[in-house]
Amino acid sequence: MIDFSYTIWILLIPLFMFVVVGLFGNRFKPLVSGIAGTSGLFVMWILSLVTAYKYFFVLEKAADGSFQKFLAVNIRWLNLTDKLHIDMGILLDPISIMMLIVITTVSFMVHLYSIGYMDGEKGFMRFFATLSLFSFSMLGLVVATNIFQMYIFWELVGVSSYLLIGFYYTKDSAVSASKKAFIVTRFADLGFLIGILMLSFSTGTFDFLTLTGQNSPAFSTGGGVMFLGLSTMTWSMIFIFMGGAGKSAMFPLHIWLPDAMEGPTPVSALIHAATMVVAGVYLVARLFPIYVVAAPVALDVVMYVGAFSSIFAAVIACTQFDIKRVLAYSTMSQIGMMMFALGVSGYGGHEGLGYMASMFHLFTHAFFKALLFLAAGAIIHAVHSNVLNDMGGLRKHLPITHATFLIACLAIAGIPPLAGFFSKDEILAAGHEKSLMLYWVEMIVSGLTAFYMFRLYYSIFWGKNQHYHHTPHEGSWTMTVPLMFLAVGAALAGLIPFSLFVSSDRMPFVSHIELGIAIPAVLVGLLGIITATIFYRKETTIPDQIFNALGGFSRAAYRKFYIDEIYLFITKKIIFNYVSRPIAWFDRHIVDGSMNGMAYVTNETSERIKRFQSGQLQQYALVLISGVVLLTLLFTYLWTN
Amino acid sequence: MFEGVPLTWFLITGTIMFFVGIYGFLVRKNLITILMSTELILNSVNINFVAFNKILYPGHLEGMFFAIFIIAVAAAEASVAIAIIINIYRRLVNIDVEKMNEMKY
Numbered sequence: 001m002i003d004f005s006y007t008i009w010i011l012l013i014p015l016f017m018f019v020v021v022g023l024f025g026n027r028f029k030p031l032v033s034g035i036a037g038t039s040g041l042f043v044m045w046i047l048s049l050v051t052a053y054k055y056f057f058v059l060e061k062a063a064d065g066s067f068q069k070f071l072a073v074n075i076r077w078l079n080l081t082d083k084l085h086i087d088m089g090i091l092l093d094p095i096s097i098m099m100l101i102v103i104t105t106v107s108f109m110v111h112l113y114s115i116g117y118m119d120g121e122k123g124f125m126r127f128f129a130t131l132s133l134f135s136f137s138m139l140g141l142v143v144a145t146n147i148f149q150m151y152i153f154w155e156l157v158g159v160s161s162y163l164l165i166g167f168y169y170t171k172d173s174a175v176s177a178s179k180k181a182f183i184v185t186r187f188a189d190l191g192f193l194i195g196i197l198m199l200s201f202s203t204g205t206f207d208f209l210t211l212t213g214q215n216s217p218a219f220s221t222g223g224g225v226m227f228l229g230l231s232t233m234t235w236s237m238i239f240i241f242m243g244g245a246g247k248s249a250m251f252p253l254h255i256w257l258p259d260a261m262e263g264p265t266p267v268s269a270l271i272h273a274a275t276m277v278v279a280g281v282y283l284v285a286r287l288f289p290i291y292v293v294a295a296p297v298a299l300d301v302v303m304y305v306g307a308f309s310s311i312f313a314a315v316i317a318c319t320q321f322d323i324k325r326v327l328a329y330s331t332m333s334q335i336g337m338m339m340f341a342l343g344v345s346g347y348g349g350h351e352g353l354g355y356m357a358s359m360f361h362l363f364t365h366a367f368f369k370a371l372l373f374l375a376a377g378a379i380i381h382a383v384h385s386n387v388l389n390d391m392g393g394l395r396k397h398l399p400i401t402h403a404t405f406l407i408a409c410l411a412i413a414g415i416p417p418l419a420g421f422f423s424k425d426e427i428l429a430a431g432h433e434k435s436l437m438l439y440w441v442e443m444i445v446s447g448l449t450a451f452y453m454f455r456l457y458y459s460i461f462w463g464k465n466q467h468y469h470h471t472p473h474e475g476s477w478t479m480t481v482p483l484m485f486l487a488v489g490a491a492l493a494g495l496i497p498f499s500l501f502v503s504s505d506r507m508p509f510v511s512h513i514e515l516g517i518a519i520p521a522v523l524v525g526l527l528g529i530i531t532a533t534i535f536y537r538k539e540t541t542i543p544d545q546i547f548n549a550l551g552g553f554s555r556a557a558y559r560k561f562y563i564d565e566i567y568l569f570i571t572k573k574i575i576f577n578y579v580s581r582p583i584a585w586f587d588r589h590i591v592d593g594s595m596n597g598m599a600y601v602t603n604e605t606s607e608r609i610k611r612f613q614s615g616q617l618q619q620y621a622l623v624l625i626s627g628v629v630l631l632t633l634l635f636t637y638l639w640t641n
Numbered sequence: 642m643f644e645g646v647p648l649t650w651f652l653i654t655g656t657i658m659f660f661v662g663i664y665g666f667l668v669r670k671n672l673i674t675i676l677m678s679t680e681l682i683l684n685s686v687n688i689n690f691v692a693f694n695k696i697l698y699p700g701h702l703e704g705m706f707f708a709i710f711i712i713a714v715a716a717a718e719a720s721v722a723i724a725i726i727i728n729i730y731r732r733l734v735n736i737d738v739e740k741m742n743e744m745k746y
Binding site: 615616 | 667
């Protein structure tokens with residue numbers, strides 16, 4: 001058995017960075033904090049790679065040939081009673097190691113990129129301190145040994161996301177976006193907490209090892225009491241999924257993600273594309289055995305929500321004009337696909353193909369979506385605008401960005417042999433086995449994905465040449481190197497035989513590309529690309545004609561199907577008017593009123609009786625003595641009778 | 642010396658002294674006379690103590706001790722009270738108790 005306890009440093013380094021840069025960053029030049037953060041991330045990246053190598057290749061496997069799942073570090077943190085205790089520690093298994101790699105890689109690249117991108121910004125050091133806090137919390141989340149540790153880091157991730165979205169805190173839109181993100185995810189986390197309490201109440205444990213192990217108490221409780229036709233276990237897993245859906249921007253809790261694009265672009269790449277938003281997928285994957293065995297209905301919920309979110313977001317993405325918002329909806333759509341893949345999956349071996357596909361897509365998506373965001377950042381950096389209409393013909397000015405963006409677009413569109421092809425193919429294959437209708441839905445989604453990505457690509461890099469205030473140019477090497485590195489990742493990540501490492505029961509299996517699914521998928525992707533080429537390669541009026549021909553539907557899609565308006569209606573018109581106002585009235589008139597009444601009565605009484613304090617010594621003495629005499633007479637009377 | 646004097650006589654004397662003291666305390670306006678009235682009250686109690694001790698418990702001395710104790714306390718109290726009265730006189734050139742009514746509502 002190899003000692004993995006050094007993995008604690010992967011968590012301690014960013015925490016240390018956060019404290020040091022956050023407290024003392026002001027004493028040095030801004031660049032120092034950038035370099036400190038980046039070098040810290042580099043060390044963590046190397047440590048994660050070493051850990052992955054040792055785990056997958058050196059560490060001996062369990063007796064049945066599966067990868068081991070064990071606690072590398074375990075500290076008893078809160079010892080409430082003998083049975084009820086909350087631990088902190090590091091759980092190593094294939095998915096947590098995969099997430100370590102994803103997070104440290106993307107985070108390292110984003111740190112490096114931010115040195116160039118954020119150069120000269122006010123609050124440079126604050127930015128890096130918060131990024132370190134985020135890295136710490138996200139890593140703590142994925143290695144959590146128990147559901148409570150996960151919840152703590154889950155909230156920490158939410159806080160750092162809030163801080164980073166609101167980085168430009170003088171901008172009103174950024175402030176309201178950060179608040180929106182925090183409140184919406186916090187609302188979802190309420191569900192998560194309820195789910196945790198229900199789950200741990202019926203199973204009596206927080207630990208993932210016990211919960212998802214062979215003889216999990218979650219399997220043997222038999223589901224518990226029924227409510228509305230569903231068992232306690234199903235309800236608790238649905239509530240936990242609600243937390244995951246909030247963080248992963250699943251319909252209808254997705255409204256915060258597009259607004260979160262108000263944050264600096266590297267933040268969008270790291271948090272709102274590659275790592276934090278997939279936490280919900282990771283959560284479902286972490287508790288997957290319970291979903292499969294004890295709560296299949298909840299897993300169906302995951303499947304339908306995922307599938308609906310993916311097509312819903314893909315349609316909206318086709319109509320948006322803000323480059324980052326298109327990418328945000330694309331992220332939502334891709335995460336929907338991951339959720340869908342988890343939802344259709346079974347447990348063990350080839351049955352668990354969907355699980356593997358979901359994790360695989362999470363892995364490849366992290367590369368190409370982070371790349372897309374960083375490239376978008378480079379474009380925004382060059383033209384100082386987010387809006388597609390301000391761009392065009394940039395391929396000559398930004399050759400590196402152009403090449404890397406194209407690779408990422410091809411990858412997400414699922415063109416072989418780039419990364420997205422492999423993972424998307426596995427998802428479709430898994431979907432095909434479960435439900436033919438949803439399989440076609442996902443097929444349409446991948447076509448739409450190819451279409452809107454190439455719509456973006458052509459609108460930015462081709463089309464008419466805009467008149468720019470000054471000639472756009474590439475950023476410094478710290479910005480281009482991450483682009484190229486991630487482009488290599490986006491191109492090659494799919495060639496990893498993923499099913500040999502990650503599977504639902506940690507048992508390696510061999511998965512094949514199924515031509516019957518791969519060929520239509522690629523054709524649909526190509527169809528999307530070709531359509532986009534016809535529409536946007538040169539400036540045409542076809543898109544406008546189609547937009548007008550679809551009438552109400554396209555207008556609704558442009559306005560994001562009025563989900564924001566519905567939320568506003570519910571909160572402002574219904575909750576404020578019919579709940580908050582009566583409660584405020586009650587507070588002002590009944591609660592405050594009774595307090596004021598008591599004060600009034602006291603005041604009046606003392607006003608009346610204060611004359612009694614005359615200051616005349618003999619008067620006091622007279623009263624005292626009369627009292628004594630009266631009492632004496634009274635008691636004498638009482639006792640003698 | 643007082644052989645044959647019944648206890649009741651002592652008690653009647655004490656009671657009269659006590660109420661004379663109370664009356665003086667309540668109606669006299671001069672602080673010195675008020676102080677004297679308090680002394681009367683204290684000494685009426687002393688008479689009771691001594692009389693009870695002498696007649697009811699001839700073998701004991703607790704009543705006597707108590708009387709001596711009260712005399713000592715009364716002496717201390719009188720000195721403090723007179724010091725206060727002198728200070729009041731210096732300030733107000735008056736020792737009428739009705740004029741001293743600053744500590745009211």
